[in-house]
Amino acid sequence: MPSTQIKICGITRVEDASAIADSGVDAVGLVFYRYSSRSVDCARAREIVATLRPFTSAVALFLDPTQEEVEEVLTNVPVDVLQFHGREPARFCESFGRRWIKAAGMAGDADITAIAAAYPGAAGMLVDAHPPGAAGGTGVSFDWERLPSEREFRLVLAGGLHAGNVADGIRRVRPDAVDVSSGVERTKGCKDAQLVREFIEEVRRGDRNTYSGHN
Numbered sequence: 020m021p022s023t024q025i026k027i028c029g030i031t032r033v034e035d036a037s038a039i040a041d042s043g044v045d046a047v048g049l050v051f052y053r054y055s056s057r058s059v060d061c062a063r064a065r066e067i068v069a070t071l072r073p074f075t076s077a078v079a080l081f082l083d084p085t086q087e088e089v090e091e092v093l094t095n096v097p098v099d100v101l102q103f104h105g106r107e108p109a110r111f112c113e114s115f116g117r118r119w120i121k122a123a124g125m126a127g128d129a130d131i132t133a134i135a136a137a138y139p140g141a142a143g144m145l146v147d148a149h150p151p152g153a154a155g156g157t158g159v160s161f162d163w164e165r166l167p168s169e170r171e172f173r174l175v176l177a178g179g180l181h182a183g184n185v186a187d188g189i190r191r192v193r194p195d196a197v198d199v200s201s202g203v204e205r206t207k208g209c210k211d212a213q214l215v216r217e218f219i220e221e222v223r224r225g226d227r228n229t230y231s232g233h234n
Contacts, residue, residue, distance in 0.1 A: 020230045023189055023222055024196035026078065026175070027203060027215060029057035035210040036067040042215050045196070046076040048102065051084070051092055057200070057208045061095040068097055078102050078120070089115055102145065109138045118142045120175065125161045135172040145198060148178035163192050182217040189225030197222060 028048030050057045068077045079098040083105030101119040121138040122145040148161040176194035181202030203214040
């Protein structure tokens with residue numbers, strides 16, 4: 020049975036990372052966009068990554084960074100994957116020699132298939148509710164019916180996910196992964212271990228109901 024991968028994004032505190040490390044998530048996201056309320060510097064990011072299990076990926080999130088800003092993070096923090104949320108061209112995303120994800124804001128009439136075609140080297144396309152080129156983490160969802168059922172790219176579903184709707188999102192979209200930030204917070208930037216556990220339980224329930232044929 021397929022297992023939807025889980026990423027918890029916007030980790031800002033070492034204690035949150037320690038709690039999440041034992042929860043079985045596949046990846047955590049670190050925000051290096053200084054205008055975000057969930058941004059971290061390299062020193063804090065290193066401390067967070069140090070708490071992760073060996074096979075939990077650390078994902079560095081950027082929004083229209085300079086090459087120097089990305090290289091500074093790569094030099095100082097052992098991240099595994101880059102995630103770009105701005106208007107970065109594909110050649111920029113590919114220039115760092117790391118696996119990378121391209122985020123696509125689904126506000127307006129954004130066409131994820133066309134966007135994905137412009138980023139063929141991406142390890143995955145992350146869809147969120149924000150306008151194209153803007154940051155995510157707003158806790159707002161979008162109309163999942165706009166996503167194609169047949170696609171040639173790996174899809175990461177984000178935008179307003181929480182324990183109350185993620186199983187339905189998996190059933191309707193069948194994403195390769197789900198990404199949550201505000202949906203596992205009680206206060207902005209502070210992850211709640213109980214909400215994380217409930218989210219993971221609902222992801223697994225969504226997998227069972229979707230891929231075992233018991234919709």
